[in-house]
Amino acid sequence: MVSDEGDGVKATLAGLGEFAVIDRLVRDREQPPVVMLGPGDDAAVVLTPDGRTVVSTDMLVEGRHFRLDWSTPRDVGRKAIAQNAADVEAMGATPTAFVVAFGAPGHTSGDDVLALSDGMWEEASRFGAGIVGGDLVAAPQWVISVTVLGDLAGRDPVRLDGARPGDSVAVVGDLGRSAAGYSLLRNAIRDHDELRRSHLTPEVRYGQGRVAADAGATAMTDVSDGLVADLGHIADASGVGIDVARAALAADHDALGEAAAATEQDAWAWVLGGGEDHALVATFPGALPDGWRHIGVVVDGPARVLVDGTPWRGNPGWQSF
Amino acid sequence: MVSDEGDGVKATLAGLGEFAVIDRLVRDREQPPVVMLGPGDDAAVVLTPDGRTVVSTDMLVEGRHFRLDWSTPRDVGRKAIAQNAADVEAMGATPTAFVVAFGAPGHTSGDDVLALSDGMWEEASRFGAGIVGGDLVAAPQWVISVTVLGDLAGRDPVRLDGARPGDSVAVVGDLGRSAAGYSLLRNAIRDHDELRRSHLTPEVRYGQGRVAADAGATAMTDVSDGLVADLGHIADASGVGIDVARAALAADHDALGEAAAATEQDAWAWVLGGGEDHALVATFPGALPDGWRHIGVVVDGPARVLVDGTPWRGNPGWQSF
Numbered sequence: 001m002v003s004d005e006g007d008g009v010k011a012t013l014a015g016l017g018e019f020a021v022i023d024r025l026v027r028d029r030e031q032p033p034v035v036m037l038g039p040g041d042d043a044a045v046v047l048t049p050d051g052r053t054v055v056s057t058d059m060l061v062e063g064r065h066f067r068l069d070w071s072t073p074r075d076v077g078r079k080a081i082a083q084n085a086a087d088v089e090a091m092g093a094t095p096t097a098f099v100v101a102f103g104a105p106g107h108t109s110g111d112d113v114l115a116l117s118d119g120m121w122e123e124a125s126r127f128g129a130g131i132v133g134g135d136l137v138a139a140p141q142w143v144i145s146v147t148v149l150g151d152l153a154g155r156d157p158v159r160l161d162g163a164r165p166g167d168s169v170a171v172v173g174d175l176g177r178s179a180a181g182y183s184l185l186r187n188a189i190r191d192h193d194e195l196r197r198s199h200l201t202p203e204v205r206y207g208q209g210r211v212a213a214d215a216g217a218t219a220m221t222d223v224s225d226g227l228v229a230d231l232g233h234i235a236d237a238s239g240v241g242i243d244v245a246r247a248a249l250a251a252d253h254d255a256l257g258e259a260a261a262a263t264e265q266d267a268w269a270w271v272l273g274g275g276e277d278h279a280l281v282a283t284f285p286g287a288l289p290d291g292w293r294h295i296g297v298v299v300d301g302p303a304r305v306l307v308d309g310t311p312w313r314g315n316p317g318w319q320s321f
Numbered sequence: 322m323v324s325d326e327g328d329g330v331k332a333t334l335a336g337l338g339e340f341a342v343i344d345r346l347v348r349d350r351e352q353p354p355v356v357m358l359g360p361g362d363d364a365a366v367v368l369t370p371d372g373r374t375v376v377s378t379d380m381l382v383e384g385r386h387f388r389l390d391w392s393t394p395r396d397v398g399r400k401a402i403a404q405n406a407a408d409v410e411a412m413g414a415t416p417t418a419f420v421v422a423f424g425a426p427g428h429t430s431g432d433d434v435l436a437l438s439d440g441m442w443e444e445a446s447r448f449g450a451g452i453v454g455g456d457l458v459a460a461p462q463w464v465i466s467v468t469v470l471g472d473l474a475g476r477d478p479v480r481l482d483g484a485r486p487g488d489s490v491a492v493v494g495d496l497g498r499s500a501a502g503y504s505l506l507r508n509a510i511r512d513h514d515e516l517r518r519s520h521l522t523p524e525v526r527y528g529q530g531r532v533a534a535d536a537g538a539t540a541m542t543d544v545s546d547g548l549v550a551d552l553g554h555i556a557d558a559s560g561v562g563i564d565v566a567r568a569a570l571a572a573d574h575d576a577l578g579e580a581a582a583a584t585e586q587d588a589w590a591w592v593l594g595g596g597e598d599h600a601l602v603a604t605f606p607g608a609l610p611d612g613w614r615h616i617g618v619v620v621d622g623p624a625r626v627l628v629d630g631t632p633w634r635g636n637p638g639w640q641s642f
């Protein structure tokens with residue numbers, strides 16, 4: 001799919017072999033200063049001067065989490081890094097290093113694997129991180145497993161269980177755009193290119209996790225499964241209710257109106273139930289940081305999420321099975 | 322396959338759903354003291370008082386790296402942890418924490434997933450590590466991706482590139498047993514149960530990586546692809562020749578004689594070319610640590626591996642494609 005003239009890997013994984021492909025993938029990559037030892041040894045060594053390391057992992061399976069007729073390999077690489085980085089942001093930390101395990105059929109072109117890797121590096125370079133190691137194996141379809149390490153830089157991690165009644169609930173980033181883009185792609189509607197892009201490569205607000213932690217966020221997560229579903233994780237862990245106001249989300253809803261009409265979908269289902277934009281949502285006892293939007297309040301338990309004071313009957317969010 | 326009476330997960334992943342299965346997998350697991358925050362949040366937090374973190378990842382694909390008609394889910398879990406831990410041992414470090422991404426079909430039984438997890442915990446507990454996070458997704462076949470973190474405890478990492486002419490080459494652990502077991506399984510030969518076990522769950526000599534580092538090892542790796550192939554990585558990185566003596570490996574060879582006869586294979590091909598036992602092989606300028614066996618010497622370049630002074634013509638070792 002992607003050509004890399006003059007220096008590209010022109011053949012398949014089976015033809016080139018594991019080690020030749022890996023050599024090409026790691027060549028000319030500039031590792032950040034945090035990387036003491038990069039790819040090529042039994043393991044990498046990453047500096048963790050804080051004395052703690054944040055770690056999270058996500059697996060993406062072809063046909064389940066992405067489609068190679070919708071996404072370029074570069075898109076898939078960007079998305080794989082973005083969704084893992086968002087998990088570290090959601091702790092109030094900064095992603096510093098990734099390891100990537102990649103399974104693919106032997107007939108996969110080396111160019112496509114290089115484009116996947118280029119997309120990963122492109123996304124990681126947006127926040128100064130490196131891809132420090134990996135594994136390349138044969139599999140019946142593409143499977144990408146990313147693990148991210150993150151640095152708290154002396155901060156306490158912002159967990160799910162710290163929300164308290166009276167806190168404000170606020171969000172930074174897109175809501176519903178990825179779900180809208182998915183619906184457009186499913187319906188083969190060629191308009192609204194930016195929404196389709198939002199599904200293929202989410203725009204994570206890098207650095208805002210750290211901003212939220214510094215502003216005293218009591219709980220935080222990223223919207224990967226859906227706003228109501230992910231706020232439910234905070235509500236459950238904190239033993240609180242969370243009441244979201246539709247009026248505060250009107251702009252998100254209205255921006256999706258044309259796409260909703262074109263696909264005969266409900267834009268509220270996308271805003272409240274659509275995941276994968278990886279917006280950050282957090283609870284704050286005091287003033288909100290710049291750029292964060294107030295969308296609701298934390299109330300006394302029981303643990304549940306309300307929309308305008310009543311339970312929401314829509315899509316409860318992504319489930320793996 | 323595995324029953325867990327009274328408290329087991331009795332249905333399938335599709336029937337139970339992602340979150341119910343994860344709840345069951347993480348319940349009652351005792352995390353080691355190094356784990357500041359375990360599963361259940363956006364990311365885990367692991368203590369890394371050394372200020373550096375060793376990190377490595379490996380992916381295992383059903384039908385390629387394991388077969389569920391040969392291995393129990395518990396075997397697969399043990400092997401997945403063992404082979405990742407061996408990569409950390411090979412740096413002279415101690416594995417402390419793992420994250421695991423697991424893909425499987427919706428019809429997979431929850432009991433099997435629990436048994437996989439039990440096997441992982443069983444193996445990790447042998448060296449005091451914990452499984453601190455993960456991901457559970459739908460996939461057409463089992464795919465297990467493990468990332469391991471390790472602690473250098475103030476030591477320099479033992480890399481591939483430090484071997485010098487005059488160093489001794491030494492090994493600790495099994496050679497050829499996994500390959501012999503694989504051949505027995507392939508030929509449906511029911512004798513030599515211990516060799517078949519060696520293929521299904523390798524016996525890594527935990528702690529010996531640290532011992533080698535303390536003894537001044539100049540280079541080290543684990544035998545995952547095959548002895549000659551993996552020594553080739555040290556030879557290439559260090560720019561040296563490595564000469565292995567068959568006489569020093571006679572006991573390894575002879576122990577496999579009956580299995581070799583039964584399968585009409587060459588036991589030398591297993592000892593020199595068989596991987597997956599995850600023995601540790603290292604180069605030492607001085608005395609060998611207890612339990613390590615001298616098997617050869619480092620000589621001047623060019624970078625190559627010799628057996629009794631001549632290039633080896635056998636199986637060059639595992640390649641992914």
